[in-house]
Amino acid sequence: MNFIQEKKYVWILIIVCFAIFFVNLDVLYPNIMEARNFITAREMVSDGNWLLTTMNGEPRYEKPPLPTWLAAISGMLFGFKSLIALRIPSAFITLLLVLCSYRFGIYFIKNKKQAFINSLLLATSFYIIFAGRNGTWDIFAHGFMIVGIYYSFQFFSSVENIWRNSLLAGLFIGLSFMSKGPVSHFALFLPFIIAYSVVYTYEGFRKKWLPLVGLLVVTAILSSWWAIYIYEMDTATATAIAEKETTAWQDRNVRPFYYYWSFFVQSGIWTVVAFVSLLYPYLKSRVENLKAYKFSLFWTLFAVILLSVIPEKKSRYLLPVLIPLAYTTSFYIMYVFKSFKTNMKKLETIPVYLNFGLVGLISLVFPIVGYIFLKDQLEGFYARFIITSLTLVPIGFFILKYLYQKEIQKTFYLIILFLMTTIMIGFPLADAFLDNPKYNSLQDISRKAETEKIPVYMFNIQSPELVWDYGEKVPLLHSHDLEISKENSFKVLVMIDGKKGVEKAFPNYKVTYQETFDLNPIDETKKGYKDRLRTEMYLVERK
Numbered sequence: 001m002n003f004i005q006e007k008k009y010v011w012i013l014i015i016v017c018f019a020i021f022f023v024n025l026d027v028l029y030p031n032i033m034e035a036r037n038f039i040t041a042r043e044m045v046s047d048g049n050w051l052l053t054t055m056n057g058e059p060r061y062e063k064p065p066l067p068t069w070l071a072a073i074s075g076m077l078f079g080f081k082s083l084i085a086l087r088i089p090s091a092f093i094t095l096l097l098v099l100c101s102y103r104f105g106i107y108f109i110k111n112k113k114q115a116f117i118n119s120l121l122l123a124t125s126f127y128i129i130f131a132g133r134n135g136t137w138d139i140f141a142h143g144f145m146i147v148g149i150y151y152s153f154q155f156f157s158s159v160e161n162i163w164r165n166s167l168l169a170g171l172f173i174g175l176s177f178m179s180k181g182p183v184s185h186f187a188l189f190l191p192f193i194i195a196y197s198v199v200y201t202y203e204g205f206r207k208k209w210l211p212l213v214g215l216l217v218v219t220a221i222l223s224s225w226w227a228i229y230i231y232e233m234d235t236a237t238a239t240a241i242a243e244k245e246t247t248a249w250q251d252r253n254v255r256p257f258y259y260y261w262s263f264f265v266q267s268g269i270w271t272v273v274a275f276v277s278l279l280y281p282y283l284k285s286r287v288e289n290l291k292a293y294k295f296s297l298f299w300t301l302f303a304v305i306l307l308s309v310i311p312e313k314k315s316r317y318l319l320p321v322l323i324p325l326a327y328t329t330s331f332y333i334m335y336v337f338k339s340f341k342t343n344m345k346k347l348e349t350i351p352v353y354l355n356f357g358l359v360g361l362i363s364l365v366f367p368i369v370g371y372i373f374l375k376d377q378l379e380g381f382y383a384r385f386i387i388t389s390l391t392l393v394p395i396g397f398f399i400l401k402y403l404y405q406k407e408i409q410k411t412f413y414l415i416i417l418f419l420m421t422t423i424m425i426g427f428p429l430a431d432a433f434l435d436n437p438k439y440n441s442l443q444d445i446s447r448k449a450e451t452e453k454i455p456v457y458m459f460n461i462q463s464p465e466l467v468w469d470y471g472e473k474v475p476l477l478h479s480h481d482l483e484i485s486k487e488n489s490f491k492v493l494v495m496i497d498g499k500k501g502v503e504k505a506f507p508n509y510k511v512t513y514q515e516t517f518d519l520n521p522i523d524e525t526k527k528g529y530k531d532r533l534r535t536e537m538y539l540v541e542r543k
Helices: 006-022 032-047 066-078 083-109 112-123 126-132 138-157 162-180 183-199 209-233 235-251 263-277 290-309 315-339 346-374 382-404 408-433 445-452 464-470 499-505
Strands: 456-459 489-494 509-518 534-542
Touching: 006 083, 006 112, 006 126, 006 408, 032 066, 032 083, 032 464, 066 083, 066 138, 066 162, 083 112, 083 126, 083 138, 083 290, 083 315, 112 126, 112 315, 126 138, 126 263, 126 315, 138 162, 138 183, 138 209, 138 315, 162 183, 162 209, 183 290, 183 315, 209 235, 263 315, 263 346, 290 315, 315 408, 346 382, 346 408, 382 408, 456 499, 489 499, 499 509, 499 534
Parallel strands: 456 489
Antiparallel strands: 489 534, 509 534
């Protein structure tokens, strides 16, 4: 039974993506990765550094500039004080990712409904939500890459529209490189090529050599021109940064090979069904398109294996794996839709009851659990808490009701609604956790500096969040390479308890404490408090 007409699939995906990725983008404070990107975007506009990109006035060539250009343009249009403006390019590229995954699913799965289910799974996976709502650039690399893979698949599997497919594949694969370097090429495209080679054949390739060359040329030009430019314009710095980035893959955040083996957990609310979808011996006789299932499964597993080979490992690096994993999971969901009510054995239904039932229970008990955790911080949030509770309780009730009645499709779509509602209505409740009584922003310092004619420097620190909050570049002073300011008086921002370091660096100056700034949204007694978000300001005057 199909509850939704096929012609409405695209519009529903757009509505779901709008609710998940475009609403309440200004709730959370910028994280360190966002701060770096936003500073670079701001300096593109303020200093014209569109190609030789900078962060706080210093070269920042670690990442290609395409997503930063988009953030800079958005900042120009809507203002750099608007987090919504700076994060919304990520929301749009995630929408592109979801819609293209739908088109690609139609092409290789040959089933519009399953492609629709896959796209819903993808849009509601935990790390996709996180990346799609943040001003970080991984989602751009993978968003452009999935479009490139879509056209690559057509290029490999069909003899029609060869030039169109090859050039568009080259264009979007190149744009992926312009977003985050070769990250998505290694983590998404290479596993795709391996999986395709195992499962499918390359049709009519004798006629495709010239278009293939075109694909490679377009990709190479888009991938290399910026790197060549910065190397020619700033050879020493570009070389040093390239060496540092290469070393980082080997020396930083080194984890064991098996670190990513719990990758399916990153799908969030789909963790249990995602795990079951990986059980090939179980599903091989239950899926309707075994060849397509093999392809998505191999694509997922090869992606995890290749990422596991790299010594440096972080949970967020699993983001590209969630794309083929959503396809793989959709095969199991389609089997559940078809068989849950009639043909599934009692043991088979346990993962479904566990996964869907847990979401329903969370939604149902939200008012009680939410109040227990937030009761001391609900001042000013009672109206939103009540509205969120009144919305989630019936959703949870009907999830459990339809699960009990084995109306599994209704249950599935209600879980999508649960996530949409949580983000649209409940997400601002996250501000109730922001309880740092010592929170103090740096945003007024630059205006005071202009009025008082006293310059401000950072001494031995360069916290991106502090620079971003300051609102403009902050000149740096380093004790190991100190250039004494010519002014009779100036102010320095230092790490907490850094006064002795300032007095040692400026022995002929009087150092006077001025103020402490703390950007931590939570107080220092709680887990997650970061010392790098706190700084002291001293007035330094010549004796």
